[in-house]
Amino acid sequence: SLLVTSGPPDSSLQLWHVSAEDSDVIKPVSAIVTEDGTGQPWAKIATSSAKASWVLHGSRLNNIQITEVESRKNVYRAAPSSSEELSCLTFLDCSTLLLCCSTGQLCLADTRQPGGPWEAAPAPPAQQGQHWCMALGHRALGSASSCQPVALLSSGGHLPLTDARQPSQALASLRCRVPCAAAGAEFLCVSWAPALEGCLAVSG
Secondary structure (H helix, E strand, O other): OEEEEEOOOOOOEEEEEEOOOOOOOEEEEEEEOOOOOOOOOOOEEEEOOOOOOEEEEEOEHHHOEEEEOOOOEEEEEOOOOOOOEEEEEEEEEOOEEEEEEOOOOEEEEEOOOOOOOOEEEOOOOOOOOOOEEEEEOOOOOOOOOOOOEEEEEEOOOEEEEEEOOEEEEEEEEEEOOOOOOOOOOOOOEEEEOOOOOOOEEEEO
């Protein structure tokens, strides 16, 4: 099986071959080099169970792309004019992407329309200079609602909830107790508890 990582020195991806279960050997295979990747932050990456061989990756809004891992073929490349730095990205389904900028702005993109318009929601109200990250939740089991919650977390402790399909629609807003706003976002993280409905974990 193949393992995909991102890291130094730029926004390229690294492919590794994971040996069989009776061995702990991981060998480098190759790298997926991105255009204009030199000097860019490390790429954020995401995969989809619907498209097992696809990896979504990018470090800024204007270099988001999907690569077919085995063939190294580029199957999608976004074309927005903004160069906002990304903090998180994920698949909503096999053709819809949800992207979170470090400023807190959320964007929806349709992979069937590479040059099409994006739906962007303004950043949540907070003090300027704060960093943001996001976590995509799951629809409640047995619920008739189509809402898929997204939790946003700022380095100042702001924690608004919104709907993935309607990112400009606020569902709730909380404030975490933090001694002071973090200077960076290296360890900033929010996640939904896998077995406890409606529960979040935050760190950083």
